[in-house]
Amino acid sequence: MPESMLKGSEGPLQEGFDAALVDLDGVAYRGPLAIPTAPAALQGARDAGMSIVFVTNNASREPHEVADHLTSLGIPTDSDEVLTAAQAVARLMAADLEPGATVLAVGGKGLRSALIEYGFRLVSSADDNPDAVVQGFVPEISWRDLAEASYAVQAGARFFASNLDLTLPNERGIAPGNGSLVGTVVAATGVTPTAAGKPEPTMFHLAAASVASERPLAIGDRLDTDLKGARAAGMPGLLVFTGVTSPADAVLAPRDQRPSYLGETLECLAEAHPFPRREGTTWSVGGASASVDGRQLLVSGTGIDALRAACAAAWSAADGGVLVDGGSIPDFGVGFRHEQVRGSP
Structure with missing residues (x-):
């Protein structure tokens, strides 16, 4: 049986x-x-x-911001009790790239802070010839951000993503997640990123x-x-x-x-x-x-x-x-x- x-x-x-x-x-x-x-x-x-x-x-916020949000909702939380996909992808990239590598980060301050903590140098354009592109969710991502990521990946930059969730639940329903936005760059370049988040x-x-x-x-x-x-x-x-x-x-x-x-x-x-x-x-x-x-x-x-x-x-x-x-x-x-x-x- x-x-x-x-x-x-x-x-x-x-x-x-x-x-x-x-x-x-x-x-x-x-x-x-x-x-x-x-x-x-x-x-x-x-x-x-x-x-x-x-x-x-979610890679858009820093651990202390997540902890503060949880605490405000009646779930007392310290920042060291939060692990984000931004922290995970930064660690993954540190194992793959040379120390001090240049990175075009398409995402929020949570992602940027984690990359800086691991010693990466951030750039703002594909014209800076970054060694890598990393994409994390933030609601303010624009077409220009996705285009810059696409140009850099087409030029040979390594491609990483914090996670590939297609959807994101919120108080209004189900919204597009980071994976949906990553899919735009994948469609433009034909390159699939290395992801660090769940699963x-x-x-x-x-x-x-x-x-x-x-x-x-x-x-x-x-x-x-x-x-x-x-x-x-x-x-x-x-x-x-x-x-x-x-x-x-x-x-x-x-x-x-x-x-x-x-x-x-x-x-x-x-x-x-x-x-x-x-x-x-x-x-x-x-x-x-x-x-x-x-x-x-x-x-x-x-x-x-x-x-x-x-x-x-x-x-x-x-x-x-x-x-x-x-x-x-x-x-x-x-x-x-x-x-x-x-x-x-």
């Missing part, structure tokens, strides 16, 4: 793991607004002994090492970055449904993006997670159950346990060569609600 990729826990997750590597957008907040359950849940995890490191693909495992390893964690838990709302990165780093991952990923996405998750745990919000850190059980072709979690008949997903129950059972059944079927028909996935009553945010811009 194959073991389920979805795990359970005898006690609360915050007692079984010594550190939480927490994504920001869609997990702690959405745009400038806190997800209401996040402050108390994270404080409860701290009180239970977990170290918290916020690991973000690359580097950020997870750096974050865990920063708090000397031996049992880290990666937490995110995106399969293709947070959870794929957790798998790549060899760490258990928790998927929450306060951001981008929908329950149907989780049911259909590719093997390399599957979470080890599912929770509706960060409040699930304080809960034990029931173990998936298999009897024949039926998977049960708590009082819910699910099976796959042909390509049809059959689910008994609603809520997070029903979703957990559905994932266990669908993943098992997929590993056996049978992909669930997405049209048969029911509404589990699980997911982000726009009114469930608070705070101020």
Whole structure:
């Protein structure tokens, strides 16, 4: 009998793991607004002994700015508890380029500060013949910025990106992310950048090492970055449904993006997670159950346990060569609600 990729826990997750590597957008907040359950849940995890490191693909802000924002939303945070993709890409570039190399940075001050900290010399134009171009998200990026990056890459500059997230959740919905903007330069040059952010495992390893964690838990709302990165780093991952990923996405998750745990919000850190059980072709979690008949997903129950059972059944079927028909996935009553945010811009 194959073991389920979805795990359970005898006690609360915050007692079984010594550190939480927490994504920001869609997990702690959405745009400038806190997800209401996040402050108390994270404080409860701290009180239970977990170290918290916020690991973000956003490279536009400096760590102290992220920490100040979190603190203003009721999540007290020090700057050394924040790891940004800007810091990660600067470290990656330092391993690849000569000391003091010239860099054309297309991004915000968070990216620029990290590059300066690692000894790079910043230039402002492709005409300066930079050794490298690095692109990080900032809302003010213009066509001229992307054009300069394209000219430099065409001239032979090495191309790096802080991350390749195609979308960015905020308080109004889903907006284009850094990967979408990077795609403009890729389309113009035919060159794909080397990226440092999630889902690359580097950020997870750096974050865990920063708090000397031996049992880290990666937490995110995106399969293709947070959870794929957790798998790549060899760490258990928790998927929450306060951001981008929908329950149907989780049911259909590719093997390399599957979470080890599912929770509706960060409040699930304080809960034990029931173990998936298999009897024949039926998977049960708590009082819910699910099976796959042909390509049809059959689910008994609603809520997070029903979703957990559905994932266990669908993943098992997929590993056996049978992909669930997405049209048969029911509404589990699980997911982000726009009114469930608070705070101020």
